[in-house]
Amino acid sequence: MSDNVVNSVSKTLDKLYKEPLKQLETLIGATGLPVYKDPKSGALLWVDVRELRLRFTLSVNKIAKFVDGLREGKLLYTVCKRCGAKFFPPQADCPRCKASDMEWRETSPVGELITWTVINVKPASFSHHADYVVGIVKMPDGFNITAWVEADPKTLKPGMKMRLLVDRRPGENYITYWFKPA
Amino acid sequence: MRKVAVVGVGTSKFGNRTDVSLPELAWESVKEALDDARLGTEDIEAFVVGNVGGWSSEMLPAVVVGEYCGLVPKSGVRVEAACATGSAAVRTAYHMVASGESDIVMVIGVEKMNESPTPTVVEFIGRAGNYFWEFENFGLTFPGYYALYATAYMHRYGATEEDLCKVAVKNHYYGSLNPKAQFQKAITVEECLNSRYVAWPLKLYDSSPITDGSSAVILASEEAAKKITDTPVWIKAIGYANGTANLSKRLDFIGLEAAQIAAQMAYKKAGIDPLEPVKYLDVAEVHDCFTIAEIMAYEDLGFAKRGEGYKLVREGQTYIGGLIPVNVDGGLKAKGHPIGATGVSMIAELTRQLRQQVEKSRQAPIRKGMALAHNIGGTGHYAFVTILSLS
Ligand SMILES: [Zn+2]
Numbered sequence: 001m002s003d004n005v006v007n008s009v010s011k012t013l014d015k016l017y018k019e020p021l022k023q024l025e026t027l028i029g030a031t032g033l034p035v036y037k038d039p040k041s042g043a044l045l046w047v048d049v050r051e052l053r054l055r056f057t058l059s060v061n062k063i064a065k066f067v068d069g070l071r072e073g074k075l076l077y078t079v080c081k082r083c084g085a086k087f088f089p090p091q092a093d094c095p096r097c098k099a100s101d102m103e104w105r106e107t108s109p110v111g112e113l114i115t116w117t118v119i120n121v122k123p124a125s126f127s128h129h130a131d132y133v134v135g136i137v138k139m140p141d142g143f144n145i146t147a148w149v150e151a152d153p154k155t156l157k158p159g160m161k162m163r164l165l166v167d168r169r170p171g172e173n174y175i176t177y178w179f180k181p182a
Numbered sequence: 183m184r185k186v187a188v189v190g191v192g193t194s195k196f197g198n199r200t201d202v203s204l205p206e207l208a209w210e211s212v213k214e215a216l217d218d219a220r221l222g223t224e225d226i227e228a229f230v231v232g233n234v235g236g237w238s239s240e241m242l243p244a245v246v247v248g249e250y251c252g253l254v255p256k257s258g259v260r261v262e263a264a265c266a267t268g269s270a271a272v273r274t275a276y277h278m279v280a281s282g283e284s285d286i287v288m289v290i291g292v293e294k295m296n297e298s299p300t301p302t303v304v305e306f307i308g309r310a311g312n313y314f315w316e317f318e319n320f321g322l323t324f325p326g327y328y329a330l331y332a333t334a335y336m337h338r339y340g341a342t343e344e345d346l347c348k349v350a351v352k353n354h355y356y357g358s359l360n361p362k363a364q365f366q367k368a369i370t371v372e373e374c375l376n377s378r379y380v381a382w383p384l385k386l387y388d389s390s391p392i393t394d395g396s397s398a399v400i401l402a403s404e405e406a407a408k409k410i411t412d413t414p415v416w417i418k419a420i421g422y423a424n425g426t427a428n429l430s431k432r433l434d435f436i437g438l439e440a441a442q443i444a445a446q447m448a449y450k451k452a453g454i455d456p457l458e459p460v461k462y463l464d465v466a467e468v469h470d471c472f473t474i475a476e477i478m479a480y481e482d483l484g485f486a487k488r489g490e491g492y493k494l495v496r497e498g499q500t501y502i503g504g505l506i507p508v509n510v511d512g513g514l515k516a517k518g519h520p521i522g523a524t525g526v527s528m529i530a531e532l533t534r535q536l537r538q539q540v541e542k543s544r545q546a547p548i549r550k551g552m553a554l555a556h557n558i559g560g561t562g563h564y565a566f567v568t569i570l571s572l573s
């Protein structure tokens with residue numbers, strides 16, 4: 001159960017925010033106010049007592065076939081049946097000809113690395129991972145894909161062939177896609 | 183369309199401003215701008231607030247700032263265009279005056295990023311792209327987006343991490359001469375090279391900081407401007423464009439297309455030859471959120487040929503005395519980058535440069551009377567190029 005995105009993120013957030021919350025409780029108990037002096041600047045600060053938690057719910061209803069594809073280990077894109085425009089990320093609507101009739105196709109298995117970075121300072125919600133490589137890969141289908149690259153970054157070069165994988169991400173256990181040198 | 187002038191400017195001290203609330207921070211620059219124009223709040227007909235927020239407590243910053251600064255019941259709205267919010271606010275106010283609707287409008291850029299802990303801010307700015315396809319599944323960060331450009335640029339043209347650090351060294355040098363800058367300490371190339379990676383190949387010293395700050399400018403019609411000041415600084419042109427949300431949809435990663443389009447638009451409106459813009463300009467402010475961004479800006483603006491921007495900084499051509507002085511207030515890198523205030527502070531700085539009112543050690547020689555501000559939102563998601571002129 002430890003290698004799941006939900007409890008990994010929760011653990012990090014607990015680590016980040018539990019201690020300050022305890023301090024806030026103590027502060028209010030002792031002084032009657034959520035107020036303290038910033039040790040660096042000496043400025044008087046009021047700590048917000050109304051915490052706001054954000055977790056969004058996004059509609060993937062119109063790209064349900066994309067979700068089905070992930071389940072089957074496939075990465076799908078859309079092609080406008082009227083004008084032939086190709087979309088990755090897949091779009092349900094074609095702004096070029098205003099049609100909403102899409103064909104779903106599977107992406108090619110191999111592309112070419114255009115550029116990449118290593119995320120060293122990670123967002124809190126990703127801090128349970130070791131430094132990860134994010135790359136942009138040019139696909140022969142006529143679009144690029146942004147995803148993680150599973151490789152030693154020192155071995156990467158522009159133009160390198162990259163194979164697409166769709167599977168449960170280790171350590172997070174939900175299905176997504178990434179690249180590996182082909 | 184009527185001519186529009188900048189008639190008053192103000193900028194707060196940038197930094198970690200635990201000593202003031204968001205509206206108090208706004209007031210610092212509002213008061214300075216009003217004093218500069220010798221106007222009172224009653225003279226302001228409308229106002230535009232540039233603020234991105236999310237990391238700060240106020241949901242309705244225009245309303246809170248309007249009340250605190252005594253501008254109610256004058257109409258004020260908030261404008262947002264990521265890190266180019268300030269320029270978008272200036273553009274909005276410009277149109278309010280140019281259209282003939284208002285004679286005197288104030289722009290107030292204000293940002294209080296330190297109301298949230300750093301991890302929250304990192305989380306928020308990492309979402310400055312396309313949420314699901316870049317952040318939710320791949321955890322890109324703001325330095326990460328620019329690092330994708332840095333990797334491609336360095337491979338293509340042979341620029342080095344040392345070249346990038348030279349941008350940081352220049353901007354820290356000028357920051358050390360600007361009393362309002364967040365960082366007032368010069369740094370060396372070695373210190374920069376030895377700083378830790380935040381998103382390889384970008385390091386901590388390649389990156390602008392998390393900043394609280396505000397800046398305000400007062401715009402006026404020609405008739406009003408001539409009553410207010412002897413040295414109006416005219417907004418000659420504003421160019422603008424957007425880029426795709428997903429970086430994967432960009433053609434290449436060696437420059438920002440939106441910035442190139444915005445520059446061409448501004449040059450055309452201002453009568454500047456796009457092949458030789460430096461011949462027309464005394465000084466420029468460019469968007470150096472990361473060092474690679476300043477190098478790409480040189481090329482996107484036509485200060486250098488494509489692939490040769492890093493040579494300008496290698497040769498020191500963007501210091502005072504070089505081809506064109508750039509970011510002589512410290513830039514985003516050392517002056518600081520309070521997201522919604524940055525674009526406004528560029529206009530405030532250039533106005534004071536053109537009036538020859540900045541600290542002597544960092545005053546660019548003013549011979550042609552024109553200056554340029556290049557302000558980017560996100561990673562080339564928004565671009566604004568604004569040309570200011572003494573005539
Ligand atoms: Zn179509």
